[in-house]
Amino acid sequence: MADVDFAAGTDRYRRELLAHCYRMLGSVQDAEDLVQETLLRAWRARADYDENRAGMRTWLYRIATNACLTALEQRGRRPMPSGLGNAPGDDPREALVHGGETPWLQPIPDSMLVDPSEAALAQGSLRLALVAAMQLLPARQRAVLVLREALDWPTAQVAQALDMTPAAVNSALQRARKALNQNGIREDEVTERAEQRAVLDSYVTAFRNADLAGLEKLLADDVIMEMPPMLNWYRGREGYIGFMARVFDTRGTDWQLVPVGANGGPALAAYVRDADSGYMLHTLQVFTIGGGRITHMVAYQVEEVFQLFDLPPRLP
Secondary structure, eight states: OOHHHHHHHHHTTHHHHHHHHHHHHSOHHHHHHHHHHHHHHHHHTGGGOOTTTSOHHHHHHHHHHHHHHHHHHHSOOOOOGGGTTOOOOSOTTSOOOBOTTOOOOOOOBGGGSSOHHHHHHHHHHHOHHHHHHHTTSOHHHHHHHIIIIISOOOHHHHHHHHTOOHHHHHHHHHHHHHHHHHTTOOGGGBOOHHHHHHHHHHHHHHHHTTOHHHHHTTEEEEEEEEOTTBOOEEESHHHHHHHHHHHHHHHOSOEEEEEEEETTEEEEEEEEEOTTSSEEEEEEEEEEEETTEEEEEEEEOOHHHHHHTTOOSEEO
């Protein structure tokens, strides 16, 4: 294969490799670095590539997965507040505790995925609650889960890619699934996108009206609210609505909410009215919606996340 054709053939997979590395690492910037490293490794090994042994896509995913495993040996996982071992708060008006330099799990903009249809198809395997739970898995279990379930690779192919026996792959997959189930994560609980939009529209209306009762109706019984970079987090409707009452009391009830696509699902950029007669960026809120209810909401107030989504700091 000519060098020009080889470069074009590998580059076409750049964005889906980014989604793959993001699932493994939980960081968009780290994923971008690993994709670049993957393509560089592929280029250096191009003379050894044999299309009769493996397709280009499979070969690149194998390189990317092993690059991610090597990277994970050298850096800590990307947690969420709920994954740090602290119990959920029981007082939504308690003092907020900053997490310092914790490298938080990042959301990924839908614009960085292959295309809108890819974002829709990926919403199960890319949703923030699932990626967060995967960060708690050992790296090799995480790789097995992604290759088997997100990419639907057969066991033998995963075993070859990770230098494992098929029995070890199946064992790792069972342990990974068990860990996710213990964290309340199920792949089949994702709501259809049309219903997601309906839930989000109702949420926006209730939020803009500071309608706490309306918001509560949209929440699952065991809904989780998290707020990086703060360590505080809450489980259940009472804590969620209690904290929202605190927000409206302290920041007022005049907000603008701008729809944003994140992790193949719904998100909102929330802007609050400030003293200069404009609206100031407050949070990026990323939602997981299952069974027609909000099951998880992460409100980021992290500058690097704002930059990832190219959010303007103010609205007129």
